[in-house]
Every structure is written in structure tokens, then in C-alpha cells.
Amino acid sequence: MLNLASTQRHDGTTPAQREPGMSTNDENAPEIRTGQWEDALSFVAVHQDKAAYSELFSYFAPRLKAFGMKMFGNEQQALEMVQDTMLNVWRKARLFDPSRGCASTWIFTIARNVRFDMLRKKQSRKDDISADDLWYDGNYPEQEDSGSHQWDTVLMTEKLAPHFDRLPEAQRLVMVKVYLEEKSHQEVSDELAIPLGTVKSRIRLALDRLREALDDTRS
Amino acid sequence: MTHAVKYHPGIPLLEQYVEGTLEADVALAVSAHIDLCPHCQQLCLDLSAEQGLMLEKSAPAAELDATDLDQMLADIMAQPQWNGRELNTQPQGPVQVQLKDKTFTVPRALARLVEQQTKWTQLGSIANAKLPAGDKRHVSLLYIDKDTAIPQHTHKGLEITLVLSGRIVDEKGSYGVGDILINTPDDTHTPRTLPDEDCLCLSVLSAPLQFNKGITRLLNPLQHLFY
Ligand SMILES: [Zn+2]
Numbered sequence: 019m020l021n022l023a024s025t026q027r028h029d030g031t032t033p034a035q036r037e038p039g040m041s042t043n044d045e046n047a048p049e050i051r052t053g054q055w056e057d058a059l060s061f062v063a064v065h066q067d068k069a070a071y072s073e074l075f076s077y078f079a080p081r082l083k084a085f086g087m088k089m090f091g092n093e094q095q096a097l098e099m100v101q102d103t104m105l106n107v108w109r110k111a112r113l114f115d116p117s118r119g120c121a122s123t124w125i126f127t128i129a130r131n132v133r134f135d136m137l138r139k140k141q142s143r144k145d146d147i148s149a150d151d152l153w154y155d156g157n158y159p160e161q162e163d164s165g166s167h168q169w170d171t172v173l174m175t176e177k178l179a180p181h182f183d184r185l186p187e188a189q190r191l192v193m194v195k196v197y198l199e200e201k202s203h204q205e206v207s208d209e210l211a212i213p214l215g216t217v218k219s220r221i222r223l224a225l226d227r228l229r230e231a232l233d234d235t236r237s
Numbered sequence: 238m239t240h241a242v243k244y245h246p247g248i249p250l251l252e253q254y255v256e257g258t259l260e261a262d263v264a265l266a267v268s269a270h271i272d273l274c275p276h277c278q279q280l281c282l283d284l285s286a287e288q289g290l291m292l293e294k295s296a297p298a299a300e301l302d303a304t305d306l307d308q309m310l311a312d313i314m315a316q317p318q319w320n321g322r323e324l325n326t327q328p329q330g331p332v333q334v335q336l337k338d339k340t341f342t343v344p345r346a347l348a349r350l351v352e353q354q355t356k357w358t359q360l361g362s363i364a365n366a367k368l369p370a371g372d373k374r375h376v377s378l379l380y381i382d383k384d385t386a387i388p389q390h391t392h393k394g395l396e397i398t399l400v401l402s403g404r405i406v407d408e409k410g411s412y413g414v415g416d417i418l419i420n421t422p423d424d425t426h427t428p429r430t431l432p433d434e435d436c437l438c439l440s441v442l443s444a445p446l447q448f449n450k451g452i453t454r455l456l457n458p459l460q461h462l463f464y
Binding site: 122124150155159 | 247255265298305306368372
């Protein structure tokens with residue numbers, strides 16, 4: 019069977035390891051997001067800034083409504099979800115931590131939790147598992163790196179590249195640039211105009227999918 | 238953590254968990270796994286980021302009543318923002334459960350339910366405590382003494398077992414803390430504990446209708462590649 023990890027261990031200093039796209043320590047430092055919406059949320063948190071909140075609201079409320087219409091198929095419930103979500107964004111703004119993710123991620127998780135608890139309360143049968151149980155809002159303690167991105171790039175590309183086409187398009191694009199065109203994470207971020215954190219997270223997601231694909235081909 | 242988790246929920250399950258579309262009892266088992274698994278913690282952050290971007294890039298609702306939204310905006314900003322204690326209502330960490338003279342640690346996801354109720358029913362070398370997850374839900378803590386086979390029962394949905402303490406083994410593998418086992422009604426393996434080690438698990442029996450759509454991969458057996 020394949021053993022990517024041990025191959026790497028015997029070959030700790032191959033040039034491949036220094037290829038673009040391989041993680042280095044400073045690339046692993048948490049990225050502090052500083053976009054329009056992240057800044058707006060910080061203003062809301064620190065200064066209770068109503069202008070910044072109004073901007074967030076006028077962008078996200080109509081999109082949340084569309085999301086709610088899709089989920090509930092009912093305008094009244096969709097609006098209730100928008101109201102509860104945006105109220106939480108206002109009340110809890112200081113819980114937003116730009117080193118953990120984008121403003122859009124945070125707003126999405128609030129909307130998901132609101133929607134989940136709305137559905138739960140509307141069900142006729144009693145259901146006591148709440149969004150608070152299911153989705154932890156805090157930081158998990160830092161863990162030792164599992165070493166999942168310290169493989170030999172060359173070996174990996176050879177095995178994985180044939181499966182790139184099965185990836186969701188956004189992930190495929192990043193993988194092609196990093197592993198086939200050998201661009202650095204930063205270059206890919208600049209080229210695609212997406213945050214560095216998004217490049218890294220798409221690589222991690224793609225690698226997990228590819229591992230599943232590899233596993234399927236062998237069973 | 239010295240033990241590396243080897244059996245993870247497959248990506249389709251994690252995706253549905255992150256979207257909030259997974260049935261609550263199955264989501265609870267996935268959530269408890271995530272509490273124990275740094276790998277899946279990271280994957281879920283990444284999947285949430287993708288969902289967030291989709292929301293950000295999505296089209297606004299077509300039919301919008303501007304005065305409705307203006308009113309909503311004004312109502313919200315008239316409310317006070319929160320500080321301090323009211324901001325965090327969630328259980329923040331694992332909790333302990335007692336069974337006779339033994340103490341076990343269970344993950345944060347189960348903390349609230351476990352603190353509401355843990356009444357053990359002993360049946361030979363197995364003890365069961367049903368958690369108050371709701372009517373018709375089958376979510377329990379299952380204690381299995383050493384050197385004991387887990388009794389088979391027929392069940393039309395999925396049977397999810399998450400190891401919380403100790404170890405169980407079956408014909409296919411050996412499962413330690415954090416490992417998740419997902420059995421469909423067709424699976425016929427017989428898990429048991431080791432001769433010298435007891436085990437505490439979370440057990441979820443899901444309703445049969447949940448998986449009509451067919452989740453192609455329930456498990457992500459990373460250990461084939463990494464261990
Ligand atoms: Zn995991």
C-alpha cells in the first residue's frame with residue numbers, strides 16, 4: 019500500500035520540500051483578515067459604529083434572505099431568520115475574531131445556527147439537541163501539526179494529479195496552480211484575488227478529498 | 238493528545254454537518270468526534286469558510302421590501318450590544334461522568350445533555366445511559382466492561398459508535414479514543430472490548446429515513462495512508 023508519510027521521512031531534505039507550495043513556518047502563522055467586512059465588524063465591536071453596521075446589513079441581509087427563502091420556502095420564516103441572524107451579528111460583534119476566519123464565515127455560522135434552532139423549535143416532537151451543542155464557537159487548543167502537508171511534493175503530484183478533475187472547481191484551480199504550476203500560496207492568492215487563508219484551506223480540503231479518491235481506487 | 242484519531246467521518250458527512258443539514262443526532266456524534274480530532278476541527282473551519290464565501294458571493298433576494306429591511310435595521314440598532322457573560326452560553330469544555338467507582342471524561346458536545354441526565358441501566362457487563370436528546374432519539378453512553386462482545390441488534394438506520402475511553406476491536410480494525418464507527422444495516426461485524434481494557438462509547442441509532450439520498454462515503458479511513 020502507499021505510504022506517503024514514510025517516504026517523506028526517509029527523504030527529509032529533498033529539493034521538492036522547498037518547492038513553492040510547501041508550507042513553511044511563517045506561512046502557517048494565522049492570517050489576520052483585513053477586508054471590508056472584517057473591518058466593518060471590528061468598528062461595530064469596538065465603537066458600536068452604526069454606519070459600519072448599516073453597510074454590513076445592507077450587503078448581507080438581502081443575501082441572507084435569499085438563503086432563507088431557499089431553506090424555508092417561506093418569506094415570513096426567511097425574514098425571521100434574517101432578523102435573528104443580523105441581531106446576533108450586532109449583539110455579538112465582539113466575539114468575531116479576524117485571526118480565525120473571514121466575516122462571511124462568521125455570519126454564515128450564525129445564520130446556520132439560527133436556522134437550525136428555528137427548525138428545531140417548529141418541530142412538533144421534542145428535540146433537545148441545540149445549535150450550541152453542535153457547533154463550538156470557541157477556539158480549540160492548538161495541536162501538534164499532524165504532518166499532513168509535509169509530504170514529498172513530487173511523489174504526491176504523481177499520485178494525486180489524475181484525480182484533480184474530480185475536485186470542486188475552486189479547489190481544482192488552486193491545486194493545479196500550486197502542485198502542477200508550482201506557484202507559491204502567495205502567488206496563487208494574488209492571481210486569483212482570494213485571501214491567502216482561502217488558498218490554504220482549499221488545499222487542505224482538496225488533499226482530504228484526494229485521499230478519499232486514492233483510497234477508493236485501491237478498494 | 239498522544240493518541241492519533243484514525244477513523245473520521247467522510248467529507249460528505251462533514252459537509253452536511255457544517256451546512257447544518259445533517260439530522261441532529263448524527264450531527265451530535267460528528268460534533269463529539271470533532272471535539273476529539275484536530276484534523277476534523279481544521280477541515281470544518283475550512284468547509285465553513287467555503288460556505289461563508291458562497292454566502293458572500295450569492296445573489297441578493299429578488300423580492301425585497303426596502304421599508305421592511307429599513308425597519309429591521311432600525312430595530313436591531315436600537316438594541317444594546319452584549320458584553321461579558323451573556324455572550325457565551327455554550328459549554329466550554331469536556332465534563333466528567335461517574336459510573337460506580339469509575340470517572341470518565343466526555344467531550345464538550347455532550348456536556349449539556351450529560352449534565353441534565355445520566356441514569357445508568359446495568360445489564361451484565363454492559364451499562365447504558367440514555368441521554369435526553371429528544372423523544373424518539375436514541376443517543377446513549379454505553380459502557381462495556383473488559384472482554385465483552387457488544388450485543389448485536391437489528392436496526393434499520395445507521396448505528397454510530399464513537400469511542401470516548403478505552404478501545405474496541407472488530408474483524409476490521411481497532412478503535413481508540415475519538416475513532417468513529419458507522420455501521421449500516423448490512424454490516425455484520427462483532428465489536429468487542431479487549432481482555433484487559435473496558436470502554437466507554439457514545440452510541441447513536443439514527444432513524445432509517447435519513448440516508449435515502451445515499452452518502453457515498455461515511456468514513457474517511459485516513460489510517461490507510463498515514464499509519
Ligand atoms: Zn476526524
